[in-house]
Amino acid sequence: MVNVAIVGASGYTGVELVRLLHAHPSVEITCVTSRQSVGEELAAVFPSLFGRIAHVCDDVDVDLVCAKSDVVFTALPHQTAMAVVPAFLRAGKRVIDLSADYRLRDVSVYEQWYQAHTSPELLSEAVYGLPELYREKIATARLVANPGCYPTSVALALKPLLQQGLVDVSTLVVDAKSGASGAGRSAKLGSLFCEVNEGFKAYGVAGHRHTPEIEQTLSDVAGTPVRLTFTPHLLPINRGILSTCYAQFAAALSIGDLRDIYQQQYGDEPFVRVLPEGVWPNVAFVRGSNFCDINLTLDPRTGRVIVIAAIDNLVKGAAGQAVQNMNLMLGINERQGLEQLPLFP
Numbered sequence: 614m615v616n617v618a619i620v621g622a623s624g625y626t627g628v629e630l631v632r633l634l635h636a637h638p639s640v641e642i643t644c645v646t647s648r649q650s651v652g653e654e655l656a657a658v659f660p661s662l663f664g665r666i667a668h669v670c671d672d673v674d675v676d677l678v679c680a681k682s683d684v685v686f687t688a689l690p691h692q693t694a695m696a697v698v699p700a701f702l703r704a705g706k707r708v709i710d711l712s713a714d715y716r717l718r719d720v721s722v723y724e725q726w727y728q729a730h731t732s733p734e735l736l737s738e739a740v741y742g743l744p745e746l747y748r749e750k751i752a753t754a755r756l757v758a759n760p761g762c763y764p765t766s767v768a769l770a771l772k773p774l775l776q777q778g779l780v781d782v783s784t785l786v787v788d789a790k791s792g793a794s795g796a797g798r799s800a801k802l803g804s805l806f807c808e809v810n811e812g813f814k815a816y817g818v819a820g821h822r823h824t825p826e827i828e829q830t831l832s833d834v835a836g837t838p839v840r841l842t843f844t845p846h847l848l849p850i851n852r853g854i855l856s857t858c859y860a861q862f863a864a865a866l867s868i869g870d871l872r873d874i875y876q877q878q879y880g881d882e883p884f885v886r887v888l889p890e891g892v893w894p895n896v897a898f899v900r901g902s903n904f905c906d907i908n909l910t911l912d913p914r915t916g917r918v919i920v921i922a923a924i925d926n927l928v929k930g931a932a933g934q935a936v937q938n939m940n941l942m943l944g945i946n947e948r949q950g951l952e953q954l955p956l957f958p
């Protein structure tokens with residue numbers, strides 16, 4: 614058994630890690646932290662855990678966390694994560710960081726979109742934790758930067774097109790929608806019931822901080838710098854992301870050929886499902902699972918390809934992907950602890 618710590622267990626991604634790791638056959642949760650609930654049972658913070666999880670919350674004390682664990686998940690807000698991650702690494706722990714702090718390789722890009730970086734020396738070492746792209750590097754990494762939720766859905770939707778040069782990369786547009794759990798559990802005006810329920814709005818228009826992260830991955834895949842228009846929206850649901858991606862098609866291929874390319878690229882992937890023709894991804898059909906569902910078509914009138922991807926932002930978009938990365942780092946079956954079917958209805 615590998616001992617794991619969840620730093621920031623009282624947040625939405627933290628409790629999702631608890632749910633997944635509790636059922637994982639190869640690990641034991643040995644430490645959970647929360648500043649506001651130190652000394653309290655985590656089951657008092659989340660009654661969903663009552664009778665199954667007896668852990669008491671520790672403070673974010675690096676020595677204590679290190680003494681209790683071999684692998685550390687940091688499920689903290691960005692900026693807060695980079696205040697503790699270097700100390701975990703110095704203590705010889707392997708770290709999977711769910712925040713944005715180590716996702717961008719170029720410190721100036723990070724500082725343009727976030728704030729000053731306090732451990733830029735780690736950016737070249739951190740491995741971007743998207744298994745479908747960087748599986749081999751993840752396996753040997755000390756520090757995995759778990760991707761953002763929107764970037765996961767967009768990268769998986771567009772990878773086959775960009776890898777094979779099938780679209781004009783200057784025409785990429787992504788219209789994405791997220792459930793409210795994407796904003797985390799801390800109290801914010803914009804997350805109040807009346808602000809979200811029965812509403813549907815765009816936010817971060819032409820300036821969302823996931824834009825450079827998406828561009829970094831797509832540029833890697835395309836082998837050329839990629840810029841895109843990315844517009845996120847807030848959906849009045851708890852979980853789920855649906856990303857609709859558009860680009861001008863630049864190849865003489867039929868939709869059948871294109872579907873074959875997607876099937877070939879993802880046929881062996883345990884968590885990417887290319888849906889049958891005419892079945893469009895739906896957040897309701899991935900909820901609680903680590904799946905990314907994808908489908909696509911060609912619009913002959915406009916010459917555009919349209920690719921749609923759905924994930925659960927807390928699973929493939931965060932905690933599930935983090936567990937998938939941990940499995941790779943530990944050299945165990947990538948599917949372990951992640952075989953749950955989606956929760957429907």
Ligand SMILES: NC(=O)C1=CN([C@@H]2O[C@H](COP(=O)(O)OP(=O)(O)OC[C@H]3O[C@@H](n4cnc5c(N)ncnc54)[C@H](OP(=O)(O)O)[C@@H]3O)[C@@H](O)[C@H]2O)C=CC1
Pocket residue numbers: 620621622623624625626627646647648649650673688689690691693711712713760761762794795796797798799926927930931
């Ligand atoms: N929600 C989502 O869908 C996704 C989130 N992420 C990223 O994962 C990380 C966690 O997100 P999420 O779970 O939603 O966030 P939450 O706000 O729900 O939880 C944050 C956690 O961090 C703790 N925390 C907050 N501030 C501090 C601090 N200054 N020092 C130490 N601990 C702190 C909180 O507990 P306490 O205040 O008690 O210490 C809590 O346990 C973030 O970086 C987020 O961007 C990534 C992908 C998807």
Ligand SMILES: CC(=O)N[C@@H](CCC(=O)OP(=O)(O)O)C(=O)O
Pocket residue numbers: 691711712713760761762763791792793794795796797823845847
């Ligand atoms: C609905 C909502 O607010 N979503 C969050 C994204 C959550 C996420 O993945 O963000 P990180 O990069 O911090 O990990 C947002 O738009 O900021």
